[in-house]
Amino acid sequence: MASxxxxxxxxxxxxxxxxxxxxxTLFNDITLIRQTNPIVHNVTNLVxxxxxxxxxxxxxxxxxxAHAANELLEISKLASxxxxxxxxxDDSWINAITTAQKNSLQKKIPVVFxxxxxxxxxxxxxxxxxxxxxxxxxxxxxxxxxxxxxxxxIVTKGVDSQHQSETxxxxxxxxxxxxxxxxxxxxxxxxxxxxxxEIYITHGTPLFTKVTGMGCSATALIGAFAAVNADYxxxxxxxxxxxxxxxxxxAKKANGPGSFHIALxxxxxxxxxPDFANLNIK
Amino acid sequence: MASxxxxxxxxxxxxxxxxxxxxxTLFNDITLIRQTNPIVHNVTNLVxxxxxxxxxxxxxxxxxxAHAANELLEISKLASxxxxxxxxxDDSWINAITTAQKNSLQKKIPVVFxxxxxxxxxxxxxxxxxxxxxxxxxxxxxxxxxxxxxxxxIVTKGVDSQHQSETxxxxxxxxxxxxxxxxxxxxxxxxxxxxxxEIYITHGTPLFTKVTGMGCSATALIGAFAAVNADYxxxxxxxxxxxxxxxxxxAKKANGPGSFHIALxxxxxxxxxPDFANLNIK
Amino acid sequence: MASxxxxxxxxxxxxxxxxxxxxxTLFNDITLIRQTNPIVHNVTNLVxxxxxxxxxxxxxxxxxxAHAANELLEISKLASxxxxxxxxxDDSWINAITTAQKNSLQKKIPVVFxxxxxxxxxxxxxxxxxxxxxxxxxxxxxxxxxxxxxxxxIVTKGVDSQHQSETxxxxxxxxxxxxxxxxxxxxxxxxxxxxxxEIYITHGTPLFTKVTGMGCSATALIGAFAAVNADYxxxxxxxxxxxxxxxxxxAKKANGPGSFHIALxxxxxxxxxPDFANLNIK
Numbered sequence: 001m002a003s004x005x006x007x008x009x010x011x012x013x014x015x016x017x018x019x020x021x022x023x024x025t026l027f028n029d030i031t032l033i034r035q036t037n038p039i040v041h042n043v044t045n046l047v048x049x050x051x052x053x054x055x056x057x058x059x060x061x062x063x064x065x066a067h068a069a070n071e072l073l074e075i076s077k078l079a080s081x082x083x084x085x086x087x088x089x090d091d092s093w094i095n096a097i098t099t100a101q102k103n104s105l106q107k108k109i110p111v112v113f114x115x116x117x118x119x120x121x122x123x124x125x126x127x128x129x130x131x132x133x134x135x136x137x138x139x140x141x142x143x144x145x146x147x148x149x150x151x152x153x154i155v156t157k158g159v160d161s162q163h164q165s166e167t168x169x170x171x172x173x174x175x176x177x178x179x180x181x182x183x184x185x186x187x188x189x190x191x192x193x194x195x196x197x198e199i200y201i202t203h204g205t206p207l208f209t210k211v212t213g214m215g216c217s218a219t220a221l222i223g224a225f226a227a228v229n230a231d232y233x234x235x236x237x238x239x240x241x242x243x244x245x246x247x248x249x250x251a252k253k254a255n256g257p258g259s260f261h262i263a264l265x266x267x268x269x270x271x272x273x274p275d276f277a278n279l280n281i282k
Numbered sequence: 283m284a285s286x287x288x289x290x291x292x293x294x295x296x297x298x299x300x301x302x303x304x305x306x307t308l309f310n311d312i313t314l315i316r317q318t319n320p321i322v323h324n325v326t327n328l329v330x331x332x333x334x335x336x337x338x339x340x341x342x343x344x345x346x347x348a349h350a351a352n353e354l355l356e357i358s359k360l361a362s363x364x365x366x367x368x369x370x371x372d373d374s375w376i377n378a379i380t381t382a383q384k385n386s387l388q389k390k391i392p393v394v395f396x397x398x399x400x401x402x403x404x405x406x407x408x409x410x411x412x413x414x415x416x417x418x419x420x421x422x423x424x425x426x427x428x429x430x431x432x433x434x435x436i437v438t439k440g441v442d443s444q445h446q447s448e449t450x451x452x453x454x455x456x457x458x459x460x461x462x463x464x465x466x467x468x469x470x471x472x473x474x475x476x477x478x479x480e481i482y483i484t485h486g487t488p489l490f491t492k493v494t495g496m497g498c499s500a501t502a503l504i505g506a507f508a509a510v511n512a513d514y515x516x517x518x519x520x521x522x523x524x525x526x527x528x529x530x531x532x533a534k535k536a537n538g539p540g541s542f543h544i545a546l547x548x549x550x551x552x553x554x555x556p557d558f559a560n561l562n563i564k
Numbered sequence: 565m566a567s568x569x570x571x572x573x574x575x576x577x578x579x580x581x582x583x584x585x586x587x588x589t590l591f592n593d594i595t596l597i598r599q600t601n602p603i604v605h606n607v608t609n610l611v612x613x614x615x616x617x618x619x620x621x622x623x624x625x626x627x628x629x630a631h632a633a634n635e636l637l638e639i640s641k642l643a644s645x646x647x648x649x650x651x652x653x654d655d656s657w658i659n660a661i662t663t664a665q666k667n668s669l670q671k672k673i674p675v676v677f678x679x680x681x682x683x684x685x686x687x688x689x690x691x692x693x694x695x696x697x698x699x700x701x702x703x704x705x706x707x708x709x710x711x712x713x714x715x716x717x718i719v720t721k722g723v724d725s726q727h728q729s730e731t732x733x734x735x736x737x738x739x740x741x742x743x744x745x746x747x748x749x750x751x752x753x754x755x756x757x758x759x760x761x762e763i764y765i766t767h768g769t770p771l772f773t774k775v776t777g778m779g780c781s782a783t784a785l786i787g788a789f790a791a792v793n794a795d796y797x798x799x800x801x802x803x804x805x806x807x808x809x810x811x812x813x814x815a816k817k818a819n820g821p822g823s824f825h826i827a828l829x830x831x832x833x834x835x836x837x838p839d840f841a842n843l844n845i846k
Contacts, residue, residue: 047331047347049611049652053776058821063776064681065611068654071685078684088331090350117346120360121353210551212335212345257340258547265822269774329613329629370613372632399628402642403635492833494617494627539622540829 014282017199023276026238029229030271034060038080038227042220043067043100045087045116048213051261052083055217058268059242061224067096076103080110080227083220084136086127087116094127098134105135110226110235112138114219119148132179138232139175140184140219143168150174165189169198182232186218190240194233201237202280203244205251207260218243237281242268245275296564299481305558308520311511312553316342320362320509324502325349325382327369327398330495333543334365337499340550341524343506349378358385362509365502366418368409369398376409383416392419392508392517396501401430414461420514421457422466422501425450432456447471451480464514468500472522476515483519484562485526487533489542500525519563524550527557578846581763587840590802593793594835598624602644602791606784607631607664609651609680612777615825616647619781622832623806625788631660640667644791647784648700650691651680658691662698669699674790674799676702678783683712696743702796703739704748704783707732714738729753733762746796750782754804758797765801766844767808769815771824782807801845806832809839 039062044052049065056063066075076082082104084097104111113136115128125148132139132149141149143163150171165187172183172193185191190201208214221243225235250263321344326334331347338345348357358364364386366379386393395418397410407430414421414431423431425445432453447469454465454475467473472483490496503525507517532545603626608616613629620627630639640646646668648661668675677700679692689712696703696713705713707727714735729751736747736757749755754765772778785807789799814827 045347046328046610047335050332050614050776053611054821054825057774057776064684065609065652066681066685067652068687070655071687074685074687088347088349091352117348120346121348121356123350123353123356210339212332212339254548256548256551257336258544258551261336261547262544262822262826265825266818266820269820269822327629328610329617332614370629370631373634399630402628403630403638405632405635405638492621494614494621536830538830538833539618540826540833543618543829544826 013198017281021199021234021237021279021281023273023279025234026241026276026279027273029225029235029238030059030242032228033224036228037062038224039064039078040081040083040220040223040227041066041075041079041100042083042085043093043097044083044085044216044220045089047087048085048216051213052217052220054265055268056220056224058265059221059224059271061227063220067093069095069099072096072099073103076100076107076109079104081112081223082109083112083114083223084131085114085116085216085219086124087114087216089124089127097131101131101134110137110223110232111135112140112219112223112226114216115139115141115145115149116216118145125149132175136179136181138182138184138222138226138236139179140186140215140222140236142215143185143187146175146183146185147171165191169193182236184222184236184240186215186240190244192233192237192240197233199237200282201240201244203241203248205247205260207251207254207257208247210257211261241276241279241281242271245279246271249275295480299563303481303516303519303561303563305555305561307516308523308558308561309555311507311517311520312341312524314510315506318510319344320506321346321360322363322365322502322505322509323348323357323361323382324365324367325375325379326365326367326498326502327371329369330367330498333495334499334502336547337550338502338506340547341503341506341553343509345502349375351377351381354378354381355385358382358389358391361386361391363392363394363505365394365396365505366413367396367398367498367501368406369396369498371406371409379413380416383413387417392505392514393417394420394422394501394505394508396498397421397423397427397431398498400427407431414457418461418463420464420466420504420508420518421461422468422497422504422518424497425467425469428457428465428467429453447473451475464518466504466518466522468497468522472526474515474518474522479515481519482564483522483526485523485530487529487542489533489536489539490529492539493543523558523561523563524553527561528553531557577762581845585763585798585801585843585845587837587843589798590805590840590843591837593789593799593802594623594806596792597788600792601626602788603628603642604645604647604784604787604791605630605639605643605664606647606649607657607661608647608649608780608784609653611651612649612780615777616781616784618829619832620784620788622829623785623788623835625791627784631657633659633663636660636663637667640664640671640673643668643673645674645676645787647676647678647787648695649678649680649780649783650688651678651780653688653691661695665695665698674701674787674796675699676704676783676787676790678780679703679705679709679713680780682709689713696739700743700745702746702748702786702790702800703743704750704779704786704800706779707749707751710739710747710749711735729755733757746800748786748800748804750779750804754808756797756801756804761797763801764846765804765808767805767812769811769824771815771818771821772811774821775825805840805843805845806835809843810835813839
């Protein structure tokens with residue numbers, strides 16, 4: 001008599017995810033990034049510009065930072081992805097973001113958005129919602145930020161999350177549905193959600209929280225992966241996996257946040273397929 | 283016959299200082315910072331934003347950088363300290379500083395001020411004086427900057443001091459008196475002055491002068507300590523001691539300014555009470 | 565019978581260059597920089613401010629970043645060189661550049677210009693040409709940028725060069741002639757051209773291309789050397805040699821771009837004359 005295997009919904013999801021995401025699919029994207037050096041246009045915040053550019057360069061992408069109205073159209077023609085970040089927003093920066101976003105949507109290159117500090121001030125929350133309404137392909141925030149974009153009663157504590165990723169899963173699903181986009185909740189567990197799929201990635205190190213711009217860097221890397229992988233759910237999943245696994249490699253060599261940051265850039269540069277052998281997804 | 287002990291004024295001051303500042307009081311503040319992660323709002327310069335944020339994160343504080351008029355009031359409600367820095371000032375930045383300062387004074391959170399380059403240009407000197415006039419709790423500068431705020435004939439050479447800390451002690455006393463604030467003169471010896479007290483801290487390494495943003499980082503750390511210690515004289519003393527002792531630890535591991543900077547972030551993250559065993563104050 | 569030695573033109577050039585550039589002339593400039601700490605005023609881009617300041621400090625110069633109209637005249641009186649960089653240009657930044665440039669030309673301090681991304685957008689190309697027309701002493705760009713300033717049909721891919729340095733030699737000669745300046749084409753080989761002379765420097769490491777702001781840092785170092793050496797052709801040659809040889813030293817200690825960047829700062833700080841023993845110029 002043949003044995004009967006019964007899968008729970010969770011098991012099915014895990015089985016499906018493991019069929020579409022693997023060390024091989026992940027490393028394939030990295031190889032494409034290294035071979036084609038896609039230009040990732042960042043309209044990002046003043047604190048993390050250098051960090052973000054270095055993370056993109058370390059992985060093999062080609063960062064460009066530009067915000068002048070006079071050149072945004074030409075930049076959009078060169079770029080393979082746009083990364084928007086409101087970490088140090090002001091009205092002139094919002095103008096640059098709006099224009100860059102419109103150009104990128106017209107040119108159909110992926111738009112990735114990091115709503116830094118949404119929920120901390122109504123200016124950030126309102127700006128983030130406007131950007132989402134205009135059209136975003138991938139949204140990445142911590143749990144507090146993701147929840148603040150759905151429920152205005154959430155007050156985030158500065159730019160750091162006060163909540164576990166899992167707390168924001170309902171909000172992420174609602175945002176994915178409403179804006180037809182992929183949503184990433186980053187935290188101890190990173191969760192990627194689109195209207196049809198969900199994946200949980202359990203990699204990383206607490207040292208990520210002790211270096212500025214690590215969330216912003218994850219968002220920028222999502223831009224690099226989305227430049228080479230048109231399935232943005234996979235692009236986001238690959239990016240978060242590569243970044244957090246590079247973080248684990250770096251943490252082993254680090255004494256604290258300074259040496260961690262440096263080792264992380266080295267690790268991104270050196271990533272190879274076997275580093276993903278123990279990819280922990282479900 | 284009982285022995286008679288005669289103290290000189292200097293000995294009395296040293297004895298008093300050692301009764302109120304110790305490795306224990308210092309580490310107590312660090313523990314509070316690590317436990318409560320106070321939000322330190324920085325309106326700071328474009329060169330040091332990343333460095334400053336990383337120093338604050340390494341010690342356990344939660345930095346936020348924000349300058350848009352639309353959100354400064356809400357930010358002041360989240361923050362436990364405000365750090366103002368005029369390193370790359372312009373008129374729009376001064377507007378942000380003025381608003382943030384007013385909000386913080388109303389909310390009675392500590393205002394810490396770094397007059398970068400005061401004395402180098404009249405624009406900086408004048409702006410710094412206006413900020414002082416509006417109300418500052420702690421002022422930190424190098425000797426040239428501190429003197430320039432009293433005597434307009436002092437011309438500083440760029441943003442680096444041309445004078446020993448001790449040269450500026452008269453100016454620091456005058457500023458502490460006039461503005462009812464704590465004044466820190468940083469240099470080979472760091473001197474903290476308030477209207478009633480003075481302390482000399484002799485720790486550090488010349489490598490501090492070979493990395494950009496180290497003075498600004500000291501000021502930011504003062505913000506973190508002032509967020510947990512309402513005696514701003516002690517907060518400033520603890521901050522300067524912690525930063526310079528972390529610098530000594532880092533210098534031992536460094537080959538030059540690059541590795542020093544990284545080791546400094548690690549050292550701040552790892553500071554423990556015995557590191558302050560040889561605290562050199564008087 | 566006396567032997568007759570026949571030199572080819574190339575041999576003569578090599579022989580001449582080796583008579584005017586040596587480890588001794590190079591280290592002499594470094595010693596001057598370390599002794600006099602010349603103030604280098606940078607009106608540079610938002611991504612590289614920290615990196616640039618740290619590179620200048622590591623070698624012994626004294627960086628100042630300032631862009632406010634209200635203080636540019638006074639800054640020009642303090643500075644020994646001006647470095648202009650259009651990496652994140654906008655109209656207000658161009659105003660600051662124009663004013664700083666005019667002041668520096670009047671005061672006759674060297675003006676060094678980095679046309680980041682010329683050729684990527686017409687805004688950058690046009691701005692770069694205007695800056696050149698106003699008067700520049702030393703221009704440094706990658707091959708794509710240098711060619712774009714002559715031939716508007718060159719389209720650069722973002723801010724990274726798509727061409728070998730040698731490809732741009734004709735453009736560099738034309739620019740040196742037209743603007744009476746020294747032109748540096750940086751790349752695997754660095755080429756320095758003025759209206760009368762040319763030199764090829766073959767030092768460096770591919771890791772330079774994996775850290776943001778390395779080209780900008782080379783330009784800033786040219787500013788430091790031009791502050792102490794009035795022969796700008798030599799100043800540029802010394803700067804490029806020192807930077808790329810420091811890069812070779814750093815690359816030997818590096819695992820990737822993170823540790824390379826740190827080791828580079830250490831190497832610049834520690835440079836000594838024997839490090840230039842194998843100076844490879846022709």
